[in-house]
Amino acid sequence: MRAAVCGYPIAHSLSPALHRAAYAALGLHGWQYDLLEVDEQRLPALVASLDAGWAGLSLTMPLKQAVVPLVDEVSDFARAVGAVNTVVVTPRGAGAGVHLRAENTDVHGIVAALAEAGAVRVGSGAVVGGGATARSALVALLRAGCPRPVAVVRSPGRAGELREVAARLGGEVDVRGWAELPSALDAEVVVSTVPAGASEDVAAALTAHPGPHPLLLDVVYAPWPTPLARRWDGPVVGGFEMLLHQGAAQVELMTGHRAPLAEMREAGLAALRARASA
Template sequence: MAGPGRAAAILGSPVAHSKSPALHLAAYRALGLTDWTYERIECTAEQLPNLVSGMDEKYIGFSVTMPGKRAALEFADHCTDRAVAVGSANTLVRVPGGWRADCTDIDGAAAALAELGIAEAASTHAVVVGAGGTAAPVLAALAGAGIGDVSIVARSRARAAEVLAVADALGLSTDVLAFDPTSGLADRAATAAVVVNTVPAAAAEPLSAALARAPRLFDVIYSPWPTPLAAAVSGAGGIVVGGLVMLLNQALGQVEQFTGMTAPLSAMAAALD
């Protein structure tokens, strides 16, 4: 796919804080694609179809962050099986006949779980805080890591319906816990292989004390860092991995799909540092 004057971008709202330009531009330069560009474009879910359709041929791909991941999946002419399975796409790639949607968020979450050493955990239970767009790819990564049952912490079962459907399709057993520190979270966290937080730091903070006994925490948030939850788990002796690991590893697949070349991991990791 590599060619002269190609362009890519991240679509989302808000998007000004995104570190994706640093990752992608570092990759393109390391690969010798000195005339490739990568920018941030403010874009809502409703705006995404018209915006992408109106881009000229130099645009080879888009990273998609919230709130456009479902819109990207629905817009695409072709979708990978895994994107369909989780109902979310963070990647759009120009292909013959239109656009292909993929979900490299699964790769990012899988890398974070591997860094936590989840394969060595005695338990096959996990706790996932939140039932929004990030939770579904996290569930796919958990299933791939050998987790068999998941407690989903959500405001209500109704709000968790889409995520519960994804979990069921993945063969995971699930239960729903109230978004309340007195809902049995402390015991579930203490006996889980891992707790995964998918909600903003401020939203998770009231649960920090209840979740502090988790042996492992993957917090998808990376700024500000550490989050109150990460500090609580680390302070109690747990192992913590933050969202930069997921960010880096989901970008690897995007770079490879955009360029057709092997992503330069070291150069991209250095860009985050």
């Protein structure tokens, strides 16, 4: 069986280390997990080529919405979140092709990463960014009991999708512009979903909001630490923990086996150490 992580760019991804470690621990000999550089233009051809020899795809940017019209089914939860990071391939039967179901495991990854840091229930939370991962972070905060998360975005007028996601799940979101970022850092939990290159902009807001700061989950794991993580005067959870838990959920969806979390964590951390020493 075959699976792969797809995105553009994709060379930085640690997903192969995690999934391959899971296959080895589960005794799934003959299973392989590849890394495929795929942009929005190449995605339709890849999806159309999936057959019974495939278990599924892991998707990262910029494919989390582009894949939606290409699959047979989007789970109710993924549709509510408005973002997909997993495609599960299921054979229909002899000669009948395959069924492609889109799922979201990012929310699980964020919830689990926050829970490991002690944030099982969140009274107030803020999400920095407005993309697909920000929507998953918003849902994760709502699931953790946050009644009205704050979303800080560069263009509040384009935050309609965040509002729609919250409404579909029976919640609300307080959308604020970038200039209001310092005040959002008063939340109990802050989730930064901005790329590594934009992390410095968020870190600059700390000047106007001196520490100590609450819990930060920075979804970036490469390069690590980000400028924001380095300057944060408080507890920090890196994106590796989110990646680990969302990857474990993908392993379970694609293989039908319980994910070997300890082995996956060990392999991922080893890969990060190897990168740091290279």
